[in-house]
Amino acid sequence: MQKTVQYNVEKVRQDFPILQRIINGKPFIYLDNAATAQKPRQVIETLDRFYKEYNANIHRGIYKVSEEATAAHEEARAKVARFINARSPNEIVFVRGTTEAINLVAHAWGRKNVGLGDNIMLTEMEHHSNIVPWQLLAKEKGASLKYVGITDQGILERYEFQQHLQSGAKLFAVAHSSNVLGTINPVRELIREAHKTGCCVLVDAAQSVPHMPVDVQDLDCDFLAFSGHKMCGPTGIGVLYAKGNLFDEMVPFHGGGEMISEVHPYESSWKPPPYKFEAGTTNIEGAIGLGAAIDYLSNIGLRKIRLHEREITAYAIDKLSRTKGITIYGPSDPQARGGVVSFNLGDVHPHDMATLLDEDGIAVRSGQHCAQPLHERLGIPATTRASFYLYNTEDEVDRLANSLERVRGIFKL
Numbered sequence: 186m187q188k189t190v191q192y193n194v195e196k197v198r199q200d201f202p203i204l205q206r207i208i209n210g211k212p213f214i215y216l217d218n219a220a221t222a223q224k225p226r227q228v229i230e231t232l233d234r235f236y237k238e239y240n241a242n243i244h245r246g247i248y249k250v251s252e253e254a255t256a257a258h259e260e261a262r263a264k265v266a267r268f269i270n271a272r273s274p275n276e277i278v279f280v281r282g283t284t285e286a287i288n289l290v291a292h293a294w295g296r297k298n299v300g301l302g303d304n305i306m307l308t309e310m311e312h313h314s315n316i317v318p319w320q321l322l323a324k325e326k327g328a329s330l331k332y333v334g335i336t337d338q339g340i341l342e343r344y345e346f347q348q349h350l351q352s353g354a355k356l357f358a359v360a361h362s363s364n365v366l367g368t369i370n371p372v373r374e375l376i377r378e379a380h381k382t383g384c385c386v387l388v389d390a391a392q393s394v395p396h397m398p399v400d401v402q403d404l405d406c407d408f409l410a411f412s413g414h415k416m417c418g419p420t421g422i423g424v425l426y427a428k429g430n431l432f433d434e435m436v437p438f439h440g441g442g443e444m445i446s447e448v449h450p451y452e453s454s455w456k457p458p459p460y461k462f463e464a465g466t467t468n469i470e471g472a473i474g475l476g477a478a479i480d481y482l483s484n485i486g487l488r489k490i491r492l493h494e495r496e497i498t499a500y501a502i503d504k505l506s507r508t509k510g511i512t513i514y515g516p517s518d519p520q521a522r523g524g525v526v527s528f529n530l531g532d533v534h535p536h537d538m539a540t541l542l543d544e545d546g547i548a549v550r551s552g553q554h555c556a557q558p559l560h561e562r563l564g565i566p567a568t569t570r571a572s573f574y575l576y577n578t579e580d581e582v583d584r585l586a587n588s589l590e591r592v593r594g595i596f597k598l
């Protein structure tokens with residue numbers, strides 16, 4: 186298979202200092218990108234510059250350095266808005282990550298809009314952070330959770346989706362791309378169908394926004410959540426997008442400074458969104474660093490990154506499937522999946538697998554990847570997951586395949 190060149194991967198790799206490391210005497214191969222991504226020096230230097238040149242609290246200082254910090258923070262919000270094609274920066278709230286974004290919606294939208302006997306629709310491939318907040322809400326309100334099942338290949342069962350819609354789901358919370366199966370769900374179509382019945386849709390975009398162009402106006406989602414750390418940005422910063430005036434109708438999530446208009450001993454009033462949802466001192470440098478990550482990814486181009494990952498994934502599936510005794514999960518068509526390849530090799534425990542691969546300098550994830558219901562559905566206790574990003578190469582996939590042969594040898598498979 187001839188790989189088409191999307192961009193100069195070797196040049197990109199030079200931007201990531203950590204990729205130069207030697208681990209256990211071997212060049213470091215980082216294949217745990219679904220957990221978190223590595224950081225280019227452009228992002229690291231942005232954080233360094235913030236601390237050295239304009240560290241100050243925002244929105245409150247009437248002095249130059251604070252004004253610079255505030256401007257950089259709000260510019261980052263505008264960058265996020267442009268990146269996902271939101272209509273306005275006011276549709277963007279900075280949070281800690283995808284998990285906090287979903288919890289915000291469960292509290293601030295869910296408590297007002299979900300009641301006794303209502304249904305919340307999820308899928309069998311959700312990450313725990315798109316399950317547990319809804320369990321908490323459902324228990325509090327006397328609502329029910331309905332799961333859309335998946336096929337053995339990890340594709341959503343559309344007739345179940347239709348059935349749950351017909352039975353009047355209030356909210357559909359769905360992963361754009363699965364962190365275990367790699368499945369890219371047809372969220373645009375699902376949102377169209379959900380809206381016909383008045384069902385609101387939250388897209389967990391933790392595994393899509395970092396890897397492919399995502400346009401919230403085209404999707405027409407009501408909410409969209411993602412994390413900075415999975416897209417070359419800092420940890421502890423993430424984004425919740427809400428369409429149009431949805432934020433206006435929602436109650437605050439956290440109370441405190443900065444989110445208020447006035448505070449009196451027994452009552453307070455709120456600033457307009459997005460500030461209403463950003464109580465206290467937020468992760469200022471995180472937002473600015475996320476802005477730098479967006480610049481970095483945009484300069485390469487999300488379409489090119491997606492094509493590169495699709496080719497690496499196709500190559501990996503082809504190469505790894507030649508390993509005797511391997512089972513690879515998820516859709517067989519690389520077009521229908523992101524850069525995540527989860528597998529099992531014979532009866533080798535994924536933790537043993539990850540330890541042995543680490544001896545070869547290869548970092549993968551083993552376990553349930555915060556998706557226990559999915560593993561129960563697949564009837565397996567755990568998987569090993571290799572996940573790719575813009576800096577991974579076919580040569581690294583070859584080294585993974587060689588290491589799997591070494592593991593086969595050790596376990597006499």
Ligand code: PMP
Binds near residue numbers: 220282285312555
């Ligand atoms: N959803 C999905 C699909 C994920 O992959 C992850 C991270 N593994 C999350 C949600 C949670 O993201 P975070 O830990 O950054 O809040």
